[in-house]
Amino acid sequence: MSIVPARLLPSLTRTFINQFHRRILRTAACRRLRTMESLRATQDPQVTTTLAGVDAMPQPPTSGDQTIEGLSPAPAATAEQAETPRTGLLPGETVVSEGKANILYPSANEVFYNPVQEFNRDLTCAVLTEYAREQMARRGVKVLVPGEKRVVVSLTDEKVDAKEAKSEDEEEDRDKGVEEPVVTAAVGERCENGLRVLEGLAASGLRSVRFALEVPGLRSITANDFSAKAAALIARNAQHNGVTHLVQASQRDASMLMYEMRGRKERYDVIDLDPYGSPACFLDAAVQAAAEGGLLCVTCTDMAVMAGNSGETCYSKYGSISIKAKYCHEMALRIILHSLDQRAAVYQRYIHPLLCVSVDFYIRVFVTVHTGQAVVKNSASKQALVYNCVGCSSFHLQRMGKRTAQGEHTKYSAATGPPVGPGCEHCGHRHQLGGPIWAEPLHDVGFVQKVLSAVSGNPSRFGTARRIEGMLSMVTEELPDVPLYYTVDNLSSTVRCSTPPLLQFRSALLHAGHRVSLSHACKNALKTNAPPRVLWDIMRCWEKSNPVKRERLSESSPAHHILNIEPILQACFDVREDANPHSRRRHLTRFQENPEPNWGPKARAKAGGGGVSTHLEDKRKQCQNKRKNLITDAAQLKSFPCKRFKKGTCTHGEKCCYSHDVDKME
16 A cells, blocks of 8 residues: 655645546536437427526626526517517426416426415515515606506595595605606516516426516516426426516525625515425525515415424524414414524614515515614514413513613613513413514504505406405504414313303403404404403403303312402403404405315425325325224224233233234234
């Protein structure tokens, strides 16, 4: 064996690395060449050119107007591009229509698509349109939306006349000194002074294509996906819908793409993240790559983690411990906002929530990102810990920091607490500790009302417009300064009595001088500024007219402790007119109805295709309604081994209904 001198080791290492690197590059080049030859054999030359840009090696940007994905810069739309013939279908492909987009999808499960999230995409288009309207007005550009009739939706009256609304807007603009924009931006046109949009996890590119076809005032849309097949499909869908002048396909790691664009001149105006599962690994890059005042849209579908099933996993991903409680869906919203604000504060940035909603099996937040060292100091006072009683589910919030205004200056100090004793004052049980969570408002009510007015004035624009109108109406009715909520059925279950009607319970709180509202996150939720003792006094008064059998209550149960205390407040259950919110009175569609069987989260897309396994559908059917086919014949149980016999503790002998066959034990 030869011995290499130590002085030669660095040069030999560099030689080996260079040879290995060249070998990898040759292998990758051969693979791309074979891929391009197969694509040219099945597609027309124009689409092949687009896909060649997708598979090209990424190049560093030379200016803020150029792309970094290896694709050519998006030229301005021309009449010839608008009349470009759509691509043909490949074998096994189908066309899915949503909004104004027609998307090509392979029959194999290679690219993820969930039709139930049409509401998510519709709501995003509505929010992005209103955000673009505000941003373009500052840049002297007026956006034009087809079929839009601007109305002001009032929660007291159905609608306000469009002329009156227009005159009010004009007077407001004149008071602010804002001149009427001369330049206009229409849907589908490239605006040179428009917004730069990034969809980090685009899959088929459906969302990006819909942005290009439905949202005005855009300069470019980068539809990125790590999968080569997804990136190729994005390029074909952009060609199929005639939006190649706006949508550029990209095959990059989403985090690396955002990290490279975190310079002030390269940042994106809008970043949309809709991953399959948790977005935690993308948040740090996203808060850096968003422009000053930029819009960040994030979806979380890992609700099992965020709703309390795995508090330790939630802490590892978001820096907060989730609690399994009735308010878990709103707490999930506040957990993701806490994580965003905490990561933004590292870079002297902070967030401002515009709209945060819990929908079906996921949550969706829309926040703007700003820079300001002075405002970042308020971050600690915006977060809070949650003390949740395991017996009666009463909760208390403890702010992480304290902020005191002293004239023109602000003093920051540590918070004092805790707000509870060693045991719950109502039932004597212990407390769980969760959080920290975002304790500030979830929505910008003024912005939400603008989105609501735009959707109500143009209901044919979105397929889920009725539900958007109903949910946004509920959002505007929520108490902004009251985190979390109670549920009427859980209060009744705690004291083991019948459930009072929702309107009567709300009326009792209003009669007692407290504020109350519903929540979009739960049908029978109660958001109120009343302390827990007031809620239990109301339940004690309700129990007196609807008594329970107290002899059946255990002395250690929460119901026994709560009902043995006389109420201080004498509740009045006479129904008040203001107890019924206007969204409920108008019978708006506020919550999702099951659109189809098995409509929840779908299976993750497979990189190698292969289609959706029929075995998965069979397994779902077998797992449903297990208890409806119970075994009633004891003879059938003899086919199952006896667990007690295996442990040596079965004393029934031949009378045992289960098998004692030694062969089956093995």
